[in-house]
Amino acid sequence: MNDTKILDSIKKIVTPYTQRKEGLDNFNEDTDFIKDLEVNSANLVDVILDVEDEFNIEIDNESMSGMLTVGNAKNIIEQKLGKT
Amino acid sequence: MIGNDIIDLNLTKFQSNWSRRGFLQKVFTEKEQRFILNSANPEVNIWLFWSMKEAVYKAVQRKYKLVRFYNPTRFICHQIDFNSKRSMGVVNFDNELIKTISVLTSDKIHSFTANTEFSLISEGNNSNSNLLHKISNQLNITLESLNISKDKEGIPFITYHGDNLRIPFSLSHHGAYSAYAVSLNMS
Missing domain, CATH: 3.90.470.20 (4'-phosphopantetheinyl transferase domain)
Structure with a gap:
């Protein structure tokens, strides 16, 4: 799976939890789930669970700890899919 | 803290x-x-x-x-x-x-x-100004000398006469509410 496809998937997953919709216009690896999209901190758990379901991976707490930006989430997904 | x-x-x-x-x-x-x-x-x-x-x-x-x-x-x-x-x-x-x-x-x-000295829950707009009013009353200082500012990390504090006194506080928003916790021991 290439970078663009992963980013598109993340965008699709995070959209329903996004409270600041204009943050989606400029969606890129630097996009911060909490600061830019105003995802409620409890909904970040839902984003992580949806990512697990979508890619059929398991995200441990240590990986989850850094999942605050789109780029970070992408890196973790790639790592878990066995692509480094 | x-x-x-x-x-x-x-x-x-x-x-x-x-x-x-x-x-x-x-x-x-x-x-x-x-x-x-x-x-x-x-x-x-x-x-x-x-x-x-x-x-x-x-x-x-x-x-x-x-x-x-x-x-x-x-x-x-x-x-x-x-x-x-x-x-x-x-x-x-x-x-x-x-x-x-x-x-x-x-x-x-x-x-x-638990080190919070006082807290405030505010509904609707003007919540920052409600906080400053409360601090002004609590410390018996004029409202005009108080302002809210943020440091580089985005952590908020209240200033007194410019930057001379920094009162740390924590702010949380969810739904209808804005909540504040204030510590007056300045640490």
Whole structure:
């Protein structure tokens, strides 16, 4: 799976939890789930669970700890899919 | 070190589905999950523990200038004392124990670190100005000399006559509410 496809998937997953919709216009690896999209901190758990379901991976707490930006989430997904 | 967190219980009903598979496991330790699921009102205790974790996260992030992170199970909650409206707790973060106080009503939960000298919950607009009014009355100083500012990390504080006095406070928004916890000991 290439970078663009992963980013598109993340965008699709995070959209329903996004409270600041204009943050989606400029969606890129630097996009911060909490600061830019105003995802409620409890909904970040839902984003992580949806990512697990979508890619059929398991995200441990240590990986989850850094999942605050789109780029970070992408890196973790790639790592878990066995692509480094 | 000061931290607080407000939960609008009318909003969590729409915003979160805590019974979805994996949710509790990502947020709570096994012991916390047992406490929650064996309690008379699991939903209230979920948000009580969540707000305690968030309040202490904000406090330690501020105290140790930590880079932001997301790891709710690193904050382990214990309830020490509880009556219908008030819960006293302790949150274990790494090797530290931090006391918390939570005030519960039917539509909201407000948790703050126990060193909080006063707290305020505000609805609607003008919440920052409500806070400054309260501080002005509490400390008996003129309102005009107080302002709200933020440091480089985005951590807010109140200034008195420019930058001479920095009163740390913690701010939390959720749904209809803005909540503040203020410590006047300046540390």
